Amino acid sequence: MADVTRPTARVLTLLELLQSGGVRTLADLAERLGVDARTVRRYVQHLVDLDIPVESVRGRYGGYRLARGHRLPPLMFGDDEAVAVLLGLTGRSGTAAQTAAAKLRRVLPARLDALHDTLESTSPSTEAPDGAILLPLAAAVRDHQPVRLDERTFFPYGVVVHRGRWYVTGFDPAAGERRSFRLDRITGVRALPGSFDPPPAGYDAAESLLIGFATAGYRHEVRLRVRATPAQLRTRLPASLAVIRSTDGPWLHIDMRVESLDWVPAVLASLDRPFVIEHPPELRTLVAGLATRLAGYAAGDDSAAG
Known part of the structure; x- marks a missing residue:
């Protein structure tokens, strides 16, 4: 269930409750959302304003329900498809792009949050790498978790897109130095137990990559x-x-x-x-x-x- 401490999250939670089917009483919705009846009515109106057909049912057991036969279609994406959709909206300006990205993040796999939160870019990318490589690395960056890159133990500090190519930057404990690797040259990623110390305060993965090139x-x-x-x-x-x-x-x-x-x-x-x-x-x-x-x-x- 969504974090219902924010008004927007409560409206989305209301929609999820209504999608579960049947009539939801005003008292039940108020209790589930942690608000009063007047606020529930306001949230219902928000959904109506978004062209979601919420019906008011009168009577002793009345309340609210979605119009019969109406259900928001599910979005089913594989990892690579989900990455492509998310990256297509990343960096776009405008209200439409921002609201679309917010909606997609609610239905895309939760593990994509790590990519959204950790990705850095020096230039746009039109093609995403293999999701089986990218997503575990993004999660490891966020969680400060060591990984096995092919036959090498690596502490990933950041994922960077530069001139259409994808890189992971971090620390190679065997070599005792910071290094960067192209994702299209990595054949496998496996998370290792434990954690590593995060990079120094102020560390910039994109800047580190560019300095390495220079x-x-x-x-x-x-x-x-x-x-x-x-x-x-x-x-x-x-x-x-x-x-x-x-x-x-x-x-x-x-x-x-x-x-x-x-x-x-x-x-x-x-x-x-x-x-x-x-x-x-x-x-x-x-x-x-x-x-x-x-x-x-x-x-x-x-x-x-x-």
């Missing part, structure tokens, strides 16, 4: 200082690419790990902000070469065009 072990480590604000830098250097460290002055320290340096000079030029290359030296050569070519283009030098 500091991955690529071929080149790039260190810069840029005279700009974080907002100006993020237009060209997203969190998945660069880690920004503030200083006391107007300059920001930038750390990146990239497989190729060839594209970095053009990105730095597009910032249109003063910068200093601290490492690697070959990046300075590439930037100087780009500057020479651009100067030649601006001067109409055909040789600069190769």
Whole structure:
């Protein structure tokens, strides 16, 4: 039965009682809902306003019932269908989307509440992963319960959608470090007994995932200082690419790990902000070469065009 401490929950509970069939007396409904008769009448009117045909039955054994032959159709979803429906409404604005999501959460499997409460996203996702993988992970995030990911014990801290892919972030006790795994590469999830300490206060699963991308072990480590604000830098250097460290002055320290340096000079030029290359030296050569070519283009030098 719903939590009847809230008016909206009481109205929904009233509907559930009426759907059970027969005539419900005013006194019975008032006792079940924990309110007075006048409030029951008001809740009945709420249902009528929603086009639910509640009939008033007069007489000694009178009360309220749903119109004969009327019953709200049940919604029967498998896990994957339920996830798809819930995600389709997640993040949508507007009253209709909000009320639809509220109604669906009452009829969808209760285990989907964990997904609704724990999911983080850096960008929309149009396709959900296997519910048999996603739902146990979401529940484990909420309950701080260890899981077995294939052959690995893992403490899941969060489920994140990034650029259409799904990830779980958390702590790998065997490796002694935080890690992230793509859900489409996980073949099985099994809850383990016990619990783990929740992540530190202020932990952000999406931010942790993006920092992991930005500091991955690529071929080149790039260190810069840029005279700009974080907002100006993020237009060209997203969190998945660069880690920004503030200083006391107007300059920001930038750390990146990239497989190729060839594209970095053009990105730095597009910032249109003063910068200093601290490492690697070959990046300075590439930037100087780009500057020479651009100067030649601006001067109409055909040789600069190769």
